[in-house]
Amino acid sequence: MANSTDFLGGLNQASDNSSLVLQAYFWCQQNASIWSILFTAFVALCIYDQISYIIKKGSIVGPKFKIWPIMGPFLESMNPKFEEYKAKWASGPLSCVSVFHKFVVIASTRDLARKTLNSPMFVKPCVVDVAIKILRPTNWVFMDGKDHVDYRRSLNPLFSRKALSVYLPPMAQVQNDYLERCVKQSEGGPTTYMHLFREFMCAISLRTFCGTYITESQVKVISDNYFKITEAMELVNFPIILPFTKPWYGKQMADMTMEIFEKCAQMAKDNMAAGKEVTCTMDAWCKLMVESKQREAEIGVSAAKADKKSYVREFTNKEISETVFTFLFASQDATSSACTWLFQIIADRPEVMHKIREEQLRLRNNDCTVEADLDLIDKMDYTHMVVKEALRYRPPVTMVPYVVKKPYPVTPDYTVPKGSMVIPTLWPALHDPEVYENPDEFIPERWLPGSPANQAQSNWLVFGTGPHVCIGQNYVMMNLISLMGKACMLYDWKHTITEKSEDIRVFATIFPDDDCILQFSKREHPEVL
Numbered sequence: 001m002a003n004s005t006d007f008l009g010g011l012n013q014a015s016d017n018s019s020l021v022l023q024a025y026f027w028c029q030q031n032a033s034i035w036s037i038l039f040t041a042f043v044a045l046c047i048y049d050q051i052s053y054i055i056k057k058g059s060i061v062g063p064k065f066k067i068w069p070i071m072g073p074f075l076e077s078m079n080p081k082f083e084e085y086k087a088k089w090a091s092g093p094l095s096c097v098s099v100f101h102k103f104v105v106i107a108s109t110r111d112l113a114r115k116t117l118n119s120p121m122f123v124k125p126c127v128v129d130v131a132i133k134i135l136r137p138t139n140w141v142f143m144d145g146k147d148h149v150d151y152r153r154s155l156n157p158l159f160s161r162k163a164l165s166v167y168l169p170p171m172a173q174v175q176n177d178y179l180e181r182c183v184k185q186s187e188g189g190p191t192t193y194m195h196l197f198r199e200f201m202c203a204i205s206l207r208t209f210c211g212t213y214i215t216e217s218q219v220k221v222i223s224d225n226y227f228k229i230t231e232a233m234e235l236v237n238f239p240i241i242l243p244f245t246k247p248w249y250g251k252q253m254a255d256m257t258m259e260i261f262e263k264c265a266q267m268a269k270d271n272m273a274a275g276k277e278v279t280c281t282m283d284a285w286c287k288l289m290v291e292s293k294q295r296e297a298e299i300g301v302s303a304a305k306a307d308k309k310s311y312v313r314e315f316t317n318k319e320i321s322e323t324v325f326t327f328l329f330a331s332q333d334a335t336s337s338a339c340t341w342l343f344q345i346i347a348d349r350p351e352v353m354h355k356i357r358e359e360q361l362r363l364r365n366n367d368c369t370v371e372a373d374l375d376l377i378d379k380m381d382y383t384h385m386v387v388k389e390a391l392r393y394r395p396p397v398t399m400v401p402y403v404v405k406k407p408y409p410v411t412p413d414y415t416v417p418k419g420s421m422v423i424p425t426l427w428p429a430l431h432d433p434e435v436y437e438n439p440d441e442f443i444p445e446r447w448l449p450g451s452p453a454n455q456a457q458s459n460w461l462v463f464g465t466g467p468h469v470c471i472g473q474n475y476v477m478m479n480l481i482s483l484m485g486k487a488c489m490l491y492d493w494k495h496t497i498t499e500k501s502e503d504i505r506v507f508a509t510i511f512p513d514d515d516c517i518l519q520f521s522k523r524e525h526p527e528v529l
């Protein structure tokens with residue numbers, strides 16, 4: 001500023017014309033100082049960001065400093081490549097990356113992944129920022145500790161064996177309809193099936209969760225448009241919901257779906273109050289509420305509440321709709337991924353298809369019209385091994401992001417700082433060569449009773465572990481085993497192998513990069529092997 005005052009003094013006798021020059025100079029001086037302040041602030045921020053990164057990184061594997069100031073490898077994470085993830089997992093048991101203000105630690109070994117999933121004192125599940133707006137802050141998935149345990153206790157019976165046996169017949173009906181649609185879609189020759197499989201799995205979930213309270217046209221709208229919700233929740237997305245952006249479309253879809261679910265919840269409540277039969281998840285939930293109310297009347301409120309195992313409090317329609325929406329959300333991408341890989345893997349291995357067919361016919365005494373019940377599904381040992389191996393070989397969920405609540409001593413030498421993200425990684429445990437010989441080969445027989453794979457329970461992380469372990473895992477197995485058994489018995493399908501078929505595309509979960517090109521036909525004599 002001293003310089004500019006001297007300069008102004010020298011210009012006191014300047015003409016009118018030259019006062020314009022003076023104004024321009026003064027403008028530049030002022031703005032230059034704004035720019036220099038901004039520049040200095042930016043440099044200070046970059047230095048702070050680099051130092052903070054280096055301190056947080058400590059001894060673990062990761063870039064020595066952030067090559068791109070502040071934003072880090074943001075652009076790479078916009079379009080994540082599976083091979084890059086694999087390289088990261090292989091780089092060390094603990095590795096790190098920092099994108100904008102987020103410091104992320106990746107736990108890649110089986111034991112570190114398990115430890116993290118079992119450390120609710122230090123970590124809790126985390127979702128992308130926009131998810132809180134889409135799933136709503138009141139949603140149970142954002143609960144932690146005792147609140148979460150108590151809420152989940154009410155939900156566990158919805159996936160009991162008794163409940164699953166109720167869900168099976170409507171599920172079989174949707175499977176039958178969509179397998180016919182698979183044949184229809186093939187009329188013009190081989191096409192991609194990934195999208196149809198996503199719709200298929202969505203329709204199964206909606207029927208299972210909402211029964212016939214949800215109409216055909218509502219099922220169609222939701223399953224046709226569900227991908228908008230997945231897109232809105234991509235790892236890297238704009239955290240503010242601006243009109244016509246992916247999060248905006250996702251939120252519209254989510255709100256519309258939850259509105260439908262709220263109405264379904266009321267219908268389920270009415271039916272259960274009227275003593276009707278349980279037909280779907282919402283019914284099962286409302287029935288538990290009715291029974292708890294009845295017990296309250298019989299033995300008193302506090303005595304009824306004391307029986308924590310069976311007591312279920314009154315849930316509002318909004319709570320039911322938000323919770324059932326999380327079931328759809330948790331199930332949709334993962335089950336679609338599993339279904340797509342299963343159809344591809346089985347088509348590429350005719351001997352596997354043949355063995356499933358043989359088992360299905362044998363268990364039904366060659367009567368293809370028999371619909372499977374739970375007892376029959378329990379006997380499908382080979383089909384079970386195929387599904388289990390597909391989930392190991394191509395685990396739909398490869399990483400589960402958690403956030404650190406308080407400094408988390410993940411190893412004796414390294415503590416993950418509070419506020420960081422820590423990501424237990426499931427793929428390496430499921431491809432551990434010490435447990436699964438030739439881990440990159442698809443070998444259903446590795447799951448024979450007593451085998452090393454079967455004994456290594458702690459490697460089986462497909463559904464996570466600990467307090468947040470997947471609530472729907474038995475339901476998933478029931479769906480996939482019954483579906484693949486029936487598909488092999490009644491249909492033929494061929495896979496058009498392309499150079500991208502085995503490449504993995506990351507879209508929330510994992511899919512074949514060519515979207516799985518298949519051609520279906522109906523078997524004319526399904527009773528013949």
Ligand code: HEM
Nearest residue numbers: 327330331334335338396397463464465468469470471472
């Ligand atoms: C192949 C299909 C599926 C896979 C691979 C899968 C996998 C997972 C994984 C890895 C987790 C995180 C566990 C953890 O943090 O330890 C999870 C959580 C969850 N899953 Fe699944 N899942 C599948 C299908 C389903 C289905 C069909 C449903 C619902 C019917 C469901 C409902 C949930 C819920 C509600 C949670 C959160 C539980 C909690 O926070 O307490 N999932 N799942």
